[in-house]
């Protein structure tokens with residue numbers, strides 16, 4: 001068995017743009033769920049709006065990169081307002097129901113044939129990368145070392161993706177240690193108490209929903225750049241993977257979503273490489289290669305369960321908090 | 327002598343007495359002390375506020391005024407509608423109809439957070455400490471007009487750092503007064519029930535309110551702490567604040583209240599000076615029901631909680 005290749009492929013995932021995208025989306029969920037206590041089960045919808053907003057702006061309207069970026073962000077602000085206005089005054093579970101349904105509506109709207117000319121229907125969209133590649137200041141050639149060696153475009157993409165993640169992490173860290181963050185965390189604990197102290201809870205929840213949603217949207221754009229935009233990528237399972245990453249790293253932390261995403265993708269790549277080769281080598285005679293591909297998710301699930309059982313606060317979560325979980 | 331007999335013969339526990347002698351404010355009302363009577367200087371005026379839950383009328387107050395700069399107690403048996411009235415007056419619940427003014431401004435339809443910003447701050451019967459925030463953060467949350475509570479200004483700490491330090495000093499001062507300063511870095515969830523009551527009250531004071539509405543501030547607080555709580559409430563008055571509080575402990579009511587409003591079945595049934603109002607037959611009715619037996623309370627075996635409450639009311643030795 002080629003362990004070198006397995007580890008090499010796993011290491012590649014450590015800094016891949018997809019890992020960055022998941023980290024950013026999980027950071028958005030940390031703002032929603034970890035800090036504010038908002039149960040957003042529609043993060044995949046925010047990501048889809050980012051990916052499609054960016055791709056459609058470039059392909060259909062010929063926008064520059066920054067214009068396409070702003071369209072995606074604008075779309076997610078509108079989406080957050082539509083979700084939040086009717087539900088944020090209600091109990092927390094209503095938001096969960098509405099977000100999960102709204103994200104599916106978004107995905108189905110992008111899938112339906114009615115708008116195929118713009119959305120590409122089930123086949124999705126591709127061919128929107130040139131504009132981003134044109135901004136690349138790096139000369140052609142290969143950069144990096146070992147498993148982290150990439151061509152100029154991929155290196156550029158990684159630099160941009162991780163810069164955005166770092167910037168977003170600093171942003172979240174700063175607002176959460178400010179008085180604004182104190183109100184947000186207070187709302188998570190008991191919104192009536194915060195209301196009784198003269199804070200406009202509804203407005204704060206809306207700001208949080210928009211903030212975390214925009215992070216998810218930008219994550220959707222990063223997610224789209226190394227691949228095509230396909231509607232089936234934005235199913236509810238995507239949201240659940242991001243929740244898994246968040247809980248793995250620690251819900252009300254800044255580093256948790258980032259390290260959580262790295263662990264998730266490295267494990268996923270490791271298991272998929274391992275199983276594929278094990279099937280090839282005849283170690284798993286009862287299994288086809290396709291079944292092996294499914295097995296990796298089971299193994300990742302087990303690994304995450306183990307971490308959550310033995311470290312329920314997540315990797316970066318505060319152990320003390322657990323003593324008071326109701 | 328058996329142990330139980332020893333217990334029986336022990337002197338009854340003395341009710342807590344505030345360490346400072348309360349200075350009662352008098353001359354608050356105009357005319358007879360009757361339900362809905364006018365006050366010389368009312369801070370809160372309630373008119374025809376009604377709230378029903380299905381067929382049940384929880385609150386039906388025709389008219390009531392709360393005097394400014396005094397300590398007013400709102401009493402009444404369980405289910406009288408005291409908490410519901412609090413919720414209505416602070417914007418946490420909406421009445422079927424009615425209007426009320428605070429400091430001359432109409433509050434009907436004003437959301438809870440705006441009511442609080444106007445200086446009418448409440449606490450809750452079921453304490454709402456923010457468990458996974460530290461005691462200090464709980465306190466800081468109470469401060470009004472914080473620059474850093476704006477999302478964009480939050481990104482620029484130099485804009486709010488000074489204000490934060492001032493608030494921190496003020497919070498520490500309040501925490502010291504409430505004997506919670508040693509707990510300031512602990513999670514509020516680690517406090518005892520009584521300490522949470524204290525924290526909630528201290529937190530409410532962070533905003534320098536004009537009217538403090540306390541829903542059963544003493545419930546679950548041990549007698550030693552009760553004493554200091556009584557002092558705190560008296561202090562609020564000497565600092566110029568108005569206090570409206572709900573309380574079941576009649577000793578406490580008698581000791582610190584300048585005025586008492588009695589509710590029963592959603593209505594204000596009596597008002598008056600704490601010593602006088604307890605003798606009002608309407609109050610006795612409220613606690614015992616309309617058709618109470620003439621000679622109840624004679625036989626200790628049949629003594630219900632309401633009867634002992636009434637005995638407490640009438641027991642005017644102090």
Ligand SMILES: Nc1ncnc2c1ncn2[C@@H]1O[C@H](COP(=O)(O)OP(=O)(O)OP(=O)(O)O)[C@@H](O)[C@H]1O
Pocket residue numbers: 379382383384402403404405406407408409410411451
């Ligand atoms: N949300 C609600 N839904 C239905 N009924 C309610 C609701 N809130 C209060 N009630 C009813 O309204 C009445 C008044 O309740 P409230 O809590 O105001 O009493 P209270 O005077 O505060 O009593 P206590 O001294 O026990 O705290 C009760 O009969 C109660 O059952």
Ligand SMILES: [Mg+2]
Pocket residue numbers: 408409410451
């Ligand atoms: Mg009550």
